[in-house]
Amino acid sequence: MTAGPNGPVTCVVFDLGGVLIDWNPRYLYRKLIPEPERMETFLAEVCSTEWRLPFDLGAPMAEAIAELAERHPDLRHLIEAYQVRWPEMLGGTVDGSVAILEDLRAKVPALYALSNWPAETFAHARARFDFLEWFDGIVISGEVGLKKPDAGIYRHLLESYGIEPRTTLFIDDVPENLTAAETLGLTGVLFTSAGRLREDLARFDLP
Secondary structure (H helix, E strand, C coil): CCCECCECCCEEEECCECCCEEECCHHHHHHHCCCHHHHHHHHHHCCCHHHHHHHHHCCCHHHHHHHHHHHCHHHHHHHHHHHHCHHHHEEEECCCHHHHHHHHCCCCCEEEEEECCCHHHHHHHHHHCHHHHHCCEEEEHHHHCCCCCCHHHHHHHHHHHCCCHHHEEEEECCHHHHHHHHCCCCEEEECCCHHHHHHHHHCCCCC
16 A cells, blocks of 8 residues: 555654653652642643743743742742753653664665654753664754644655655654644654554555
C-alpha cells in the first residue's frame, strides 16, 4: 500500500515526546512534592501547561522562572527546579517505539523528527538518547520559533529537507497535529502504542 498518489513511502517523520521519548514533569516533582494532590495542584496552577507553552517557541526559561518565583516566593525552589533538574523529567523511551524506528531504517529512504520541544533542553535529550542520531534531520520548535499545529513548522520541515509530502508518513500522538500535517499533503498516523503503530504501518508494507 502507498502513502499517497506518488508511490511507496519515501519518508517517515516522527514526533518525539509521547511517541519515542517518555517526558513527564511528574518524574521530577514526585520527588520534590511527595503528596500527590499537592503535586498535581502545583503542576496545574504554578508550573502549568500554559506557563510552559512559550518554552516550545523559544522563550527563555530563566526569565519566566524568575518572574514566576517572584509571584510565588515560597515555591521558589520548586519553580527553579524546573530548569535546574529538567533532565529528571525524562523517563526513558516509550515501550517498543525505538525498535520500530530501528526497523524502519532498513526500509525507508529518509527519517526525520518534528517535535514541540524547548531549545534550551533538547541538548539533554541528545546526550541521553543515541537513536536521535538515526534521523536525517530534526526540527525542534524552540529552535525555529514555530510549533505544531502551526502550518509554518511543517513547511519549514518540508522545505528544509526537500521532502515530498504525498509519500511521507507523519507519526504523532496529538490528533490536531496530524490534521495540520494532512492539510499539507502528508499522511498522518496517530500514535497510541507501539503495537498499534506496527499494525498501522503494516498497511503501508512497513516496517
